[in-house]
Amino acid sequence: MTAHEPNLAARSNEPIISYRYDEHDRAFVRARVAEFREQVRRRLEGALTEDEFRPLRLMNGLYLQLHAYMLRVAIPYGGLTAKQMRRLAEIADRFDKGYGHFTTRQNLQYNWPKLEDVPDILEALAEVEMHAIQTSGNCIRNVTSDQFAGVAVDEIEDPRPTAEFLRQWSSLHPEFSFLPRKFKIAVTGAREDRAAISFHDIGLRIVEDANGARGYEVHVGGGLGRTPMVGKVVRDFVARADLLAYLEAILRVYNRFGRRDNKFKARIKILVHEIGVDEMKRLVEEEFAAIDRGPFAFDADEFARIAAFFAPPPYETLPGRSEALETKKRENRDFAVFVSTNVAPHKASGYAIVTVSLKPIGGIPGDASSAQMRLLADVSERFGFGELRVTHTQNIVLPHVKQDDLFALWRELSAADLATSNAGLITDIICCPGLDYCALATARSIPVAQAISRRFQDPERQRLIGELGVKISGCINACGHHHIGAIGILGLEKKGQESYQITLGGDPTFSASIGELLGPGVTAQEVPGVIENLIEFYLSQRREGERFIDLWRRLGHARFKEAWRREGEDGVDI
Amino acid sequence: MALISNGAFVEDGWRRLSDEEDLPKGGKCIVPQARLAEALKVLPSDAPLGVRVENTADPAGLVPHFARLELISIAFPAFSDGRGFSLGRLLRRAGFTGELRASGRLIADQILHALRCGFDTIEVSGDIASRQDQAQWTKALSAFGAFYQQGYGGRTHILEQRRKAAR
Amino acid sequence: MAATKHPQILFASMLRGGQTVLLGEAGWVGDPREAVVAHDVEAAAALERRGKEEVARNNVVDVYLADVEIGADGAPAPLHYREKRRLAGPSVRPDLWARREERLR
Numbered sequence: 001m002t003a004h005e006p007n008l009a010a011r012s013n014e015p016i017i018s019y020r021y022d023e024h025d026r027a028f029v030r031a032r033v034a035e036f037r038e039q040v041r042r043r044l045e046g047a048l049t050e051d052e053f054r055p056l057r058l059m060n061g062l063y064l065q066l067h068a069y070m071l072r073v074a075i076p077y078g079g080l081t082a083k084q085m086r087r088l089a090e091i092a093d094r095f096d097k098g099y100g101h102f103t104t105r106q107n108l109q110y111n112w113p114k115l116e117d118v119p120d121i122l123e124a125l126a127e128v129e130m131h132a133i134q135t136s137g138n139c140i141r142n143v144t145s146d147q148f149a150g151v152a153v154d155e156i157e158d159p160r161p162t163a164e165f166l167r168q169w170s171s172l173h174p175e176f177s178f179l180p181r182k183f184k185i186a187v188t189g190a191r192e193d194r195a196a197i198s199f200h201d202i203g204l205r206i207v208e209d210a211n212g213a214r215g216y217e218v219h220v221g222g223g224l225g226r227t228p229m230v231g232k233v234v235r236d237f238v239a240r241a242d243l244l245a246y247l248e249a250i251l252r253v254y255n256r257f258g259r260r261d262n263k264f265k266a267r268i269k270i271l272v273h274e275i276g277v278d279e280m281k282r283l284v285e286e287e288f289a290a291i292d293r294g295p296f297a298f299d300a301d302e303f304a305r306i307a308a309f310f311a312p313p314p315y316e317t318l319p320g321r322s323e324a325l326e327t328k329k330r331e332n333r334d335f336a337v338f339v340s341t342n343v344a345p346h347k348a349s350g351y352a353i354v355t356v357s358l359k360p361i362g363g364i365p366g367d368a369s370s371a372q373m374r375l376l377a378d379v380s381e382r383f384g385f386g387e388l389r390v391t392h393t394q395n396i397v398l399p400h401v402k403q404d405d406l407f408a409l410w411r412e413l414s415a416a417d418l419a420t421s422n423a424g425l426i427t428d429i430i431c432c433p434g435l436d437y438c439a440l441a442t443a444r445s446i447p448v449a450q451a452i453s454r455r456f457q458d459p460e461r462q463r464l465i466g467e468l469g470v471k472i473s474g475c476i477n478a479c480g481h482h483h484i485g486a487i488g489i490l491g492l493e494k495k496g497q498e499s500y501q502i503t504l505g506g507d508p509t510f511s512a513s514i515g516e517l518l519g520p521g522v523t524a525q526e527v528p529g530v531i532e533n534l535i536e537f538y539l540s541q542r543r544e545g546e547r548f549i550d551l552w553r554r555l556g557h558a559r560f561k562e563a564w565r566r567e568g569e570d571g572v573d574i
Numbered sequence: 575m576a577l578i579s580n581g582a583f584v585e586d587g588w589r590r591l592s593d594e595e596d597l598p599k600g601g602k603c604i605v606p607q608a609r610l611a612e613a614l615k616v617l618p619s620d621a622p623l624g625v626r627v628e629n630t631a632d633p634a635g636l637v638p639h640f641a642r643l644e645l646i647s648i649a650f651p652a653f654s655d656g657r658g659f660s661l662g663r664l665l666r667r668a669g670f671t672g673e674l675r676a677s678g679r680l681i682a683d684q685i686l687h688a689l690r691c692g693f694d695t696i697e698v699s700g701d702i703a704s705r706q707d708q709a710q711w712t713k714a715l716s717a718f719g720a721f722y723q724q725g726y727g728g729r730t731h732i733l734e735q736r737r738k739a740a741r
Numbered sequence: 742m743a744a745t746k747h748p749q750i751l752f753a754s755m756l757r758g759g760q761t762v763l764l765g766e767a768g769w770v771g772d773p774r775e776a777v778v779a780h781d782v783e784a785a786a787a788l789e790r791r792g793k794e795e796v797a798r799n800n801v802v803d804v805y806l807a808d809v810e811i812g813a814d815g816a817p818a819p820l821h822y823r824e825k826r827r828l829a830g831p832s833v834r835p836d837l838w839a840r841r842e843e844r845l846r
Binding site for chain 1: 630653654655656657659660661663667681683684686687689690691705706707710713714717718719720721722723724725726728732733735736
Binding site: 112 | 754760761803820821831832833837
């Protein structure tokens with residue numbers, strides 16, 4: 001076996017579609033499981049206090065929530081094999097209550113594990129090359145990416161090799177495991193940003209320099225939460241060979257100078273804001289220049305070894321247009337609608353990218369039962385080389401479906417309530433678990449999502465409204481990404497009641513913007529009506545091809561604010 | 575305070591000088607950084623000297639004294655405060671070859687972080703030592719055989735292992 | 742004895758299982774009807790003391806007092822919606838919320 005070739009002998013029937021662990025990766029996660037098992041034992045015996053144990057369990061993704069522990073499983077850059085999805089289903093059945101929740105960082109959460117079972121859960125994950133390493137804690141978190149990586153038509157370079165390279169570099173880093181606060185990195189490699197890199201502590205955009213060499217545009221200090229900020233570009237171009245050293249420089253500056261006096265001012269975005277981007281660049285460049293590159297030299301072979309795992313699967317040679325597909329669309333209107341909303345064009349001729357919505361009308365956004373997980377695993381094998389992706393909009397993507405197979409796939413999905421034709425539409429709501437589950441929450445978020453979903457469920461009306469990102473957070477920490485929703489909803493407490501603030505105009509893509517507060521908080525019952533007013537206004541004012549976010553940018557805050565009050569009703573005072 | 579070296583509790587040959595005590599005539603003592611200039615002036619040049627610094631110390635202030643210092647002790651006020659790991663790494667990078675000590679609130683689970691960032695010894699408060707017995711420190715030392723990061727000491731890095739396997 | 746502004750009960754989470762529990766006469770309970778209710782400052786302090794002892798024994802974590810009102814059935818009901826939610830379970834999955842006694846296991 002050379003340094004380049006993946007070990008194909010091990011699993012000869014399955015094509016290599018993403019990174020496979022070698023013996024060193026396997027030894028690493030097994031050691032981690034053993035370490036955590038020992039940490040749990042010491043906690044239960046009292047050798048570790050809760051204050052000492054808490055950061056250790058958080059670094060293994062284990063939170064204590066309102067009703068139970070919650071375990072956040074890492075799904076690196078959103079990639080899953082069918083086998084891994086089946087294991088997630090098994091764990092849900094064996095150790096939890098038969099379901100899991102897919103998150104806005106492409107991870108999976110279990111809501112009901114017991115502490116004493118977690119080492120066994122981690123072992124079950126390790127068997128399928130999965131883990132929960134650093135999905136929480138003041139360390140570098142899951143490196144997220146574009147759910148269409150490798151297959152998107154607008155792709156410049158597949159970001160996944162970079163994401164995997166960084167995943168390994170960031171795992172159990174000796175110097176950067178006790179940072180002032182959490183640290184999130186995202187990578188994109190296409191013309192459109194589907195990874196929201198402008199809202200990460202470090203966002204990387206794959207670019208080419210004048211000579212065609214590949215490198216990265218580096219953004220620093222984006223984030224949401226209490227103080228949302230768009231990241232600033234600190235370097236237009238970092239060569240691939242310099243990437244790790246450059247990131248080390250950023251992390252070292254942050255570790256040394258990030259605030260530790262106030263938890264709400266401890267992210268790198270605050271440091272950039274307080275010292276200014278020029279001073280930040282200066283500190284980073286100074287540190288970068290001082291890093292001894294000798295013991296640390298970029299290994300092009302290693303990057304190539306990793307990249308080889310992400311080579312395209314063995315696509316068949318197919319015509320660009322599938323007659324079978326066109327026929328089925330003519331015959332079945334619901335199917336035609338699904339294709340128009342949930343199917344995107346693919347790099348490879350005759351293939352398509354399918355978004356499986358986990359937002360059924362009135363359902364809990366992002367939740368999947370173990371039965372649904374098994375079905376997804378099955379269809380990914382029958383129709384897509386056994387690969388799935390988790391999106392940061394809490395949906396699942398089947399990235400390699402033959403156009404000829406779309407109808408058969410749709411039938412299977414429909415039977416499992418997984419064929420809602422709403423990708424990117426108003427009922428494709430992003431929603432955090434909120435006060436139904438989360439100890440940090442100030443209000444419930446899921447019932448609000450369900451009410452909006454039911455109110456706007458009519459499929460034709462949804463398509464009429466068009467692309468609209470509704471994002472709901474149950475507290476200021478913004479795990480529902482409300483700041484970057486075209487319509488954002490934030491659940492707070494006001495006078496002992498749950499109260500919801502509406503923001504408009506957020507955008508997670510390269511045209512990044514943060515939503516603006518529209519008015520005082522309203523009750524949960526009032527939210528669908530307020531949204532209704534805003535939608536009616538939008539439909540009455542929009543020009544040809546103008547999305548909701550476009551109209552917001554054209555008309556502005558004052559016009560929308562007028563619209564949200566129904567005639568004859570008073571607004572609610574804060 | 576208890577001193578850990580190689581995963582075992584050991585006797586500390588150094589004495590930690592408080593802010594008020596007079597500089598001793600002999601013996602190995604660790605002075606606070608604010609008294610370093612005084613110690614350099616007063617002590618004979620072959621007297622073993624150590625300094626203890628906050629985890630926010632500027633390496634530049636210590637570099638000129640590397641040849642004279644046998645030990646630098648970096649304070650870890652809370653185990654969640656990882657600044658000492660960066661400072662340790664910077665001091666090693668600047669050429670410090672003496673004993674590098676992490677002192678304060680660390681737990682056994684951080685022993686490899688410390689080792690890999692260039693620390694030789696860890697000094698912890700009595701309450702931590704009473705709950706985290708030697709067995710835990712020793713066991714934590716063997717938790718992992720290799721890590722992914724290059725350029726850090728203490729353990730093999732996985733890329734090195736991969737290269738060996740590929741040959 | 743100084744009265745507390747509201748009667749209070751003591752919340753905690755079981756260390757091993759993570760379940761929400763309340764401090765009862767003899768130990769931790771899931772059913773609010775079995776929770777000890779403190780009506781004065783001393784009784785509240787005693788609840789907290791017992792709770793902290795239980796933390797030191799590594800049985801529970803995150804102990805705190807919560808204001809309640811006494812319902813018509815005599816059972817304490819938390820005043821704040823967050824603690825109400827802790828006792829009632831996720832509003833969106835009522836099917837998951839086991840009988841109170843089961844939750845302790």
